Amino acid sequence: MEEKAQQLTTDVPGTGADAALSVLQRVEFSSASHPIHWSPVKKWIIVVIYCSLQTFITLTTTTYVSAEFLVQEKYGGSTQVVALGQSMFIVGTAVGPAFLGPLSDIGGRKWIYVASIGVYAILNIGTALARNLPMLIIFQFLCGAAGSTALSNVAGTIADLFGDMDGAGQPMALFVMSANYGPSIGSPIGELIAENEKLGLPWIFWINVIIGGAFAIIMCFVPETLPRVVISDAARKHKSSDPNEIVVMSERVDVLREIRFVTSMAFRIMLTEPIVTFLGIYNGFAYGLLFLYLDGVFDVFVVNNGLSYMSADLTYLNFVVSVTIMFLFVPVQTWLYTRDRKRNGGVGRPEARFLTSLLFVWGFPISLLWFAFTCDGSVSFWSPIVAGGLLGFCDPLLWLSMLNYIADSYTNVAASAIAAFLIPSFLIAAACCHIGIVMFNNLGAKWAMATLGFISFGLVALVYVLYFFGPRIRKWSKLARKH
The missing domain is CATH 1.20.1250 (Growth Hormone; Chain: A;)
Structure with missing residues (x-):
């Protein structure tokens, strides 16, 4: 069976790992354990949780803007330099998916979500306690890279649960909608925090620590969705002899090769x-x-x-x-x-x-x-x-x-x-x-x-x-x- 799995990943017409993946997906779809066969209610609950996470992460792109005058008052710097806090967060969201996406194919998507958002919450402590403007900007970049899981992996999770683009049409629309909700509501939320004398600039980031930590805990209880992992776990649990499921169990992912x-x-x-x-x-x-x-x-x-x-x-x-x-x-x-x-x-x-x-x-x-x-x-x-x-x-x-x-x-x-x-x-x-x-x-x-x-x-x-x-x-x- 290991030879059969290896053949699937090498003798595929197409290009590289993505072509091999398309064949493995066809094998996976034949398994009754595939997440695509879960109940619609269960699948939509998972999608809503992850899309809510995306809305939360994208808040920072505009909450920061509402507090830029406070950043300037505290640390100094020109308007353009202060704006680097926002732009570097966005750059971080562009860099993060290059390694967080492939990493989610090792042991599944779930723990990448949990770990990266947990790190996101911790990094926001650095932004809240930043001693100078360069430190704030650097931590904003790191926060963007860690939080990019919500932008890079949610679409993959939807594909896990709903299959091709036709079946995933409405969930993908929710994905796009949640990505736009964050920047839209972030500005008034940032203004509320900035104008409150009891809160002020640090709470733009402390709130991210609290909510990010809560999301990391909640996601510990969300089931894994990566089909390869779900099918393998089910096959081991029930000691399956289905040849298709054994092929999936035998498939191995070389993460460095995948990232490259x-x-x-x-x-x-x-x-x-x-x-x-x-x-x-x-x-x-x-x-x-x-x-x-x-x-x-x-x-x-x-x-x-x-x-x-x-x-x-x-x-x-x-x-x-x-x-x-x-x-x-x-x-x-x-x-x-x-x-x-x-x-x-x-x-x-x-x-x-x-x-x-x-x-x-x-x-x-x-x-x-x-x-x-x-x-x-x-x-x-x-x-x-x-x-x-x-x-x-x-x-x-x-x-x-x-x-x-x-x-x-x-x-x-x-x-x-x-x-x-x-x-x-x-x-x-x-x-x-x-x-x-x-x-x-x-x-x-x-x-x-x-x-x-x-x-x-x-x-x-x-x-x-x-x-x-x-x-x-x-x-x-x-x-x-x-x-």
């Missing part, structure tokens, strides 16, 4: 696959819009419209409403994709993932230009709020479409392709934290947002190019599927 493969393949894809490269760049722009938008909140809603600091931060909750609507809308996209696949002889076209985006990608320039030319206080402040809400619907919907498109296009190297997509996304989003400061200082809110609106027409063009010319572009690729 995912990392090297991710950089290869970034350098040689224009589809992934351009999607990553524009997703970084789209993700960065959340932080650029936050940079303009003060000028637009406090200066131009006369709202209080807290009221201005509460306007960011329009993203919460919008992304919730997006979650409810996803079944429409799923239905359109399923219909397209039936018309295509049962073969799913990756480009069909953009069917709804052909319309809603126009929401990027429309919402940004709408916001730009109604944010000067000459009309009700509700106008830019609604404009931001439109952006909050289109942004996560397009992100979900991009993730699905890449997973469909690079089936044999999906893990590496998504890593190649996310790394530039997070790095560009981190840069946007600093670019926004320059833009709003030099151009003002109106023309800063208008400039972003004009740039976003490139995102519209990219979606249309991929939809109409995607099959031809994939033919030029050595890694993307051709049919």
Whole structure:
């Protein structure tokens, strides 16, 4: 049986570890112990817990912004240097998945969650007690790397429980929704803490220690979801003689090889696959819009419209409403994709993932230009709020479409392709934290947002190019599927 398992991991048409994994997955699916066969209630409880964790981790990307004036008062430094605390946290979330993802394939995902979030809670003690600004920035980076488990492994957990992208459509929408909830509610929460004289700056981080520790304890009681581990444990417990289960038990993971493969393949894809490269760049722009938008909140809603600091931060909750609507809308996209696949002889076209985006990608320039030319206080402040809400619907919907498109296009190297997509996304989003400061200082809110609106027409063009010319572009690729 060990020879059979070894053959599965070496004689696979495709590329490297991801190709071998696709064969092992087919073997695993045949086992009654596979997590995909668990009850829907059990699976959704697990997904909700991990998506809640993701919301908690992403809070820090914006709670810190609300307390930047306190950071400057305590440690000094220019606005750009203080903003490094936010941007380096985001950079950490880009670095962490390169090793935390492969590590979750050793003994399962559960203890990687527990250990990394436990470390995240401990590292936040360092940020709370930081003696100077460099120390604070370094600990923010480390916190981002440790907390990135909530960004890198949750999607994998959903795949464990629900199978392919079709079965995982709605859970993946929840994953995207929770990733957007965190930055949206983080700003008002940070403002509440910063304005409270009994709390102040340290409690921005002490709360992370408390809640992070609680999550680490809770996750100790969440069942393992990695199919290989679940099936192996069940087979040993029941002394199974099923040859498929024995193959899974015999499979071994070389973690160093896995890390090398995912990392090297991710950089290869970034350098040689224009589809992934351009999607990553524009997703970084789209993700960065959340932080650029936050940079303009003060000028637009406090200066131009006369709202209080807290009221201005509460306007960011329009993203919460919008992304919730997006979650409810996803079944429409799923239905359109399923219909397209039936018309295509049962073969799913990756480009069909953009069917709804052909319309809603126009929401990027429309919402940004709408916001730009109604944010000067000459009309009700509700106008830019609604404009931001439109952006909050289109942004996560397009992100979900991009993730699905890449997973469909690079089936044999999906893990590496998504890593190649996310790394530039997070790095560009981190840069946007600093670019926004320059833009709003030099151009003002109106023309800063208008400039972003004009740039976003490139995102519209990219979606249309991929939809109409995607099959031809994939033919030029050595890694993307051709049919």
